[in-house]
Amino acid sequence: MATEPTGAVSSCVDSHGSAVGMPQLCADWFPNQIFWLVIALIAIFLILSRIALPRIAAVLAERHGTILSDLTAAEDLKRQATEAEAAYNLALANAKTEAQRIAAEAKAEIQAEVDVAIQKADAEIAAKAAESEKAIADIRASAVDSIEAVAKDAAAEIVSVMGGKADAAAVAAAVTSRLKG
Amino acid sequence: MATEAAQHGAEAAAQGTEHAAETGSLVFHPMDQFLVKPLFGDGPIGMLSITNVTLWLFIAVVAIFGLMVIGTSRRAIIPSRGQSIAELAYGFVHKMVEDVTGKDGLVYFPYIMTLFMFIVVANFLGLIPLSFTTTSHFAVTVILALAVFLTVTVLGFVKNGTHFLGLFWVSSAPLALRPILAVIELISYFVRPVSHSIRLAGNVMAGHAVIKVFAGFAAIAAISPLSVVAITAMYGLEILVAFIQAYVFTILTCVYLKDALHPHH
Numbered sequence: 001m002a003t004e005p006t007g008a009v010s011s012c013v014d015s016h017g018s019a020v021g022m023p024q025l026c027a028d029w030f031p032n033q034i035f036w037l038v039i040a041l042i043a044i045f046l047i048l049s050r051i052a053l054p055r056i057a058a059v060l061a062e063r064h065g066t067i068l069s070d071l072t073a074a075e076d077l078k079r080q081a082t083e084a085e086a087a088y089n090l091a092l093a094n095a096k097t098e099a100q101r102i103a104a105e106a107k108a109e110i111q112a113e114v115d116v117a118i119q120k121a122d123a124e125i126a127a128k129a130a131e132s133e134k135a136i137a138d139i140r141a142s143a144v145d146s147i148e149a150v151a152k153d154a155a156a157e158i159v160s161v162m163g164g165k166a167d168a169a170a171v172a173a174a175v176t177s178r179l180k181g
Numbered sequence: 182m183a184t185e186a187a188q189h190g191a192e193a194a195a196q197g198t199e200h201a202a203e204t205g206s207l208v209f210h211p212m213d214q215f216l217v218k219p220l221f222g223d224g225p226i227g228m229l230s231i232t233n234v235t236l237w238l239f240i241a242v243v244a245i246f247g248l249m250v251i252g253t254s255r256r257a258i259i260p261s262r263g264q265s266i267a268e269l270a271y272g273f274v275h276k277m278v279e280d281v282t283g284k285d286g287l288v289y290f291p292y293i294m295t296l297f298m299f300i301v302v303a304n305f306l307g308l309i310p311l312s313f314t315t316t317s318h319f320a321v322t323v324i325l326a327l328a329v330f331l332t333v334t335v336l337g338f339v340k341n342g343t344h345f346l347g348l349f350w351v352s353s354a355p356l357a358l359r360p361i362l363a364v365i366e367l368i369s370y371f372v373r374p375v376s377h378s379i380r381l382a383g384n385v386m387a388g389h390a391v392i393k394v395f396a397g398f399a400a401i402a403a404i405s406p407l408s409v410v411a412i413t414a415m416y417g418l419e420i421l422v423a424f425i426q427a428y429v430f431t432i433l434t435c436v437y438l439k440d441a442l443h444p445h446h
Binding site for chain 2: 012013017018019021022023024025026028029030031032033034035036037038039040041043044045047048049051052053055056057058059060062063066
């Protein structure tokens with residue numbers, strides 16, 4: 001294709017379309033190349049300086065800003081998390097102290113109740129014991145009295161049976177003195 | 182290409198022209214890929230003719246538009262692939278300008294970005310098989326280099342006045358050496374556009390021509406596998422060269438700009 005005969009339209013191409021020497025040095029083509037190059041460069045310059053470069057600069061600046069603000073936000077969140085952790089630890093410690101306090105209080109209360117109950121029970125037991133002792137003493141006393149009466153009666157009967165005339169007061173005194181032994 | 186060329190060689194032989202000698206042997210036309218041809222008609226190429234130069238420059242403009250404008254049209258905070266490339270190019274050149282010329286050089290960032298984007302896109306478009314490589318032509322690179330040279334020189338005098346000449350007067354050297362150094366500095370200053378332009382066009386042209394030569398060898402069955410491997414290797418190298426030469430051209434522009442803004446050594 002490079003060798004298609006095109007006719008000698010230029011001193012730089014032979015009759016078969018092949019290059020004569022270096023095509024780079026063919027002055028016939030310079031005006032064409034330079035003209036279109038300048039057009040292309042102007043077009044590229046306008047495209048870059050008017051549209052592309054400001055846009056890319058804006059995108060890069062925006063990204064930089066976004067990253068910075070994201071970093072700041074992350075820093076903020078981290079600080080908040082640390083604060084939250086400290087608050088949590090504080091609350092935990094407070095709760096522990098409170099729980100211990102409540103437990104101690106409850107224990108003390110229960111202890112007091114138990115003490116009261118024990119005292120009451122002791123008192124009741126003591127009262128009951130005293131009551132019982134009194135009852136026993138009464139019973140004993142009444143038993144002694146009954147025995148004394150029976151003994152007097154029996155002594156008086158014995159005396160009367162023996163044919164004596166029992167003086168009630170003398171018999172009673174005799175029995176009483178014998179009983180006191 | 183080579184077989185086509187051989188066929189044409191055969192046709193040429195039938196026509197009894199000077200190409201008859203090439204019939205049946207290897208035919209190399211490594212430079213034909215650089216020919217400027219009109220897209221419509223066969224007439225002589227004038228300044229305004231629509232040629233393959235026009236076409237590939239237009240494709241370069243469209244590609245840059247696609248990458249830098251359409252690719253970034255969503256203005257996404259989390260960029261798409263296309264937007265990433267556009268931002269990468271922006272950041273790459275922006276950092277280069279800032280690092281080399283300093284903050285005050287950033288005013289000229291759009292111009293340097295224009296140069297970089299044009300060269301890198303044109304270089305890569307040139308790597309498409311059957312394409313025309315605009316940056317392989319001295320007409321293109323010399324204009325670019327001259328534009329840089331003239332801009333930088335004018336800027337140097339506008340910004341610094343006659344102090345710009347201090348660039349050639351190496352005040353840190355011994356007094357006796359300074360005139361000699363001034364001559365050397367002056368010569369090196371005027372050689373800048375030459376080396377600046379020939380470096381780019383020469384690298385691109387050489388790589389493309391070498392690939393074409395290897396392609397010519399592919400016509401011989403015995404060495405065609407080697408030829409294909411060599412073309413592949415050269416193509417890989419050319420991808421590297423396409424980017425590196427754009428980078429070199431741009432960073433040298435930044436260095437020259439720095440000399441214009443801060444001429445004191």
